[in-house]
Amino acid sequence: MRNEGPPAFPSGPGDPLAGRRVLVLISGSIAAVKLPLLVSALVQRGALVRCVLSPSAEGLVSAVALASLSRAPCHLEADQWSHQAPRPLHIELAEWAEVVLLAPLSATSLARWVHGLADTLLASTLLACEAPVLAAPAMNSAMWAAPAVRRNWRELQSWERVLPLEPGSGLLACDRVGDGRMADPAVLLLALESLLLVGCRRDWRGRRLLVSAGPTREPLDPARCLTNPSTGRMGVLLAQAARFRGATVDLVHGPLAVDPAWLEGLQVHPVDTAAAMQAALEGLQAGADAIAMAAAVADHRRSAPETAKLAKQDLEACLATGWEPVPDLLAALVRRRPPAQAILGFAAQSGEVLQEARAKFARKGCDLLFANPIDRPGAGFASATNDGWLLGPGSRERRFEAGGKLALAHRLLSALAEVLTLRIPDRVPAGR
Ligand code: CTP
Numbered sequence: 001m002r003n004e005g006p007p008a009f010p011s012g013p014g015d016p017l018a019g020r021r022v023l024v025l026i027s028g029s030i031a032a033v034k035l036p037l038l039v040s041a042l043v044q045r046g047a048l049v050r051c052v053l054s055p056s057a058e059g060l061v062s063a064v065a066l067a068s069l070s071r072a073p074c075h076l077e078a079d080q081w082s083h084q085a086p087r088p089l090h091i092e093l094a095e096w097a098e099v100v101l102l103a104p105l106s107a108t109s110l111a112r113w114v115h116g117l118a119d120t121l122l123a124s125t126l127l128a129c130e131a132p133v134l135a136a137p138a139m140n141s142a143m144w145a146a147p148a149v150r151r152n153w154r155e156l157q158s159w160e161r162v163l164p165l166e167p168g169s170g171l172l173a174c175d176r177v178g179d180g181r182m183a184d185p186a187v188l189l190l191a192l193e194s195l196l197l198v199g200c201r202r203d204w205r206g207r208r209l210l211v212s213a214g215p216t217r218e219p220l221d222p223a224r225c226l227t228n229p230s231t232g233r234m235g236v237l238l239a240q241a242a243r244f245r246g247a248t249v250d251l252v253h254g255p256l257a258v259d260p261a262w263l264e265g266l267q268v269h270p271v272d273t274a275a276a277m278q279a280a281l282e283g284l285q286a287g288a289d290a291i292a293m294a295a296a297v298a299d300h301r302r303s304a305p306e307t308a309k310l311a312k313q314d315l316e317a318c319l320a321t322g323w324e325p326v327p328d329l330l331a332a333l334v335r336r337r338p339p340a341q342a343i344l345g346f347a348a349q350s351g352e353v354l355q356e357a358r359a360k361f362a363r364k365g366c367d368l369l370f371a372n373p374i375d376r377p378g379a380g381f382a383s384a385t386n387d388g389w390l391l392g393p394g395s396r397e398r399r400f401e402a403g404g405k406l407a408l409a410h411r412l413l414s415a416l417a418e419v420l421t422l423r424i425p426d427r428v429p430a431g432r
Helices: 030-044 063-070 089-096 107-114 121-128 141-145 147-157 185-198 233-244 274-285 312-319 329-336 353-364 405-423
Strands: 021-026 048-053 099-105 133-137 162-164 168-171 177-181 208-213 218-221 224-226 248-253 267-270 290-293 300-302 323-325 342-349 368-373 385-392 396-404
Touching (some): 021 063, 021 089, 021 121, 030 099, 048 063, 089 121, 099 107, 099 185, 107 121, 107 133, 133 185, 147 162, 185 233, 185 405, 208 233, 290 329, 329 342, 385 405
Parallel strands (some): 021 099, 099 133, 133 162, 208 248, 290 342, 342 368
Antiparallel strands (some): 218 224
8 A cells, every 4th residue: 555655755844744644534525525636735745645435425525536646545434344354444544543634524423423423434433543633524504503513513622632623604515605614625734734733732722813914015106016025924824823723813914925715714804004004903902812923014105105107207206205114013012012912023134133133122022023034045935934033031042943834833822822821820721
């Protein structure tokens, strides 16, 4: 079997999915048709994948496609018991898995799991498995709202080795528009990575995080603007990592260049200019336990943007005057903050990172400042990885070696949680 050996594809350095054993359990919801491509993406990231179909999923998605894309047999109901197998298949699969992706999770499979039933290959594998499970339900909105499903889903929230990923809202296959759409495969990939990085940690449960991300755009005239190369990736990953750890997250963002699916599950507040970002942040600040200011805010703007497009020959003269500095939004948030609020800032540096960052940290007054280079490949704007220094209370300086931005997001969240814990020990939710 291919997935017993080395991964079929080499993956990027430090990819949390590389070489990991992912068991994909697919139950009977039409969202199952999205799974073959997700399995393919996992294999291309270097994961070792095995798939199980529930009896009703067998009629919805091709076992041949799953076997081919996972480079391993796809297990069906009829395979559970065999006179040729020395051990029951459900035990063998349960012990093989390092992490389980349970997607889509149907109302029936949820009920079986919560009530401890083991009457199918999928249900008994789940019951026998001690690995962490990412559970992604998908069903009709009325089924999702049914009291029995609500009760079963609530029960799952308290299970220690489960990361429950709420379905989103949208057009469902039954032509209803409402809750019940399975989390997007791109988000399932992020959540799986997150599970492999930090497990089912829910230490942000009961907390609200306010994140800013992306660039701002300051208009010059109706056809031109001043902006920067920020994609928003770091801020959006911070927001998702916090959501996976149980936080409610508000994301105030400028124009982004990330997969739009990565915004799922977040309260999003799109803005364009620094002034709009400032208004949105100030409106949300009071309700937040912590703030992460990852946006790349423009430094200058026009005192009065032109209302008509400037002719090319007039540009140079126009650009020579008429600018004003953008106020420092982070410093303003620090000045206005309630006493218990923890604030993380970022510093985009070129040249000598630490020296400049120390001065910036003192100037901004935030609790933590993550400083990273933007003049090297593999760090800063638009890069999948980052490295840098985290400056914190008591002149503590921590070096973060190069790693993926989701891994970095988790380290920053842990540092922010530490600041919150020091400040309000009695409000720390029972982490796990
Ligand atoms: N920031 C802000 N408002 C601004 C500029 C920056 O809130 N007008 C925030 C950023 O979101 C980041 C931190 O301040 O969290 C540092 O941003 P950075 O661009 O590194 O520094 P600047 O303050 O702009 O200083 P300089 O450009 O001189 O390095």
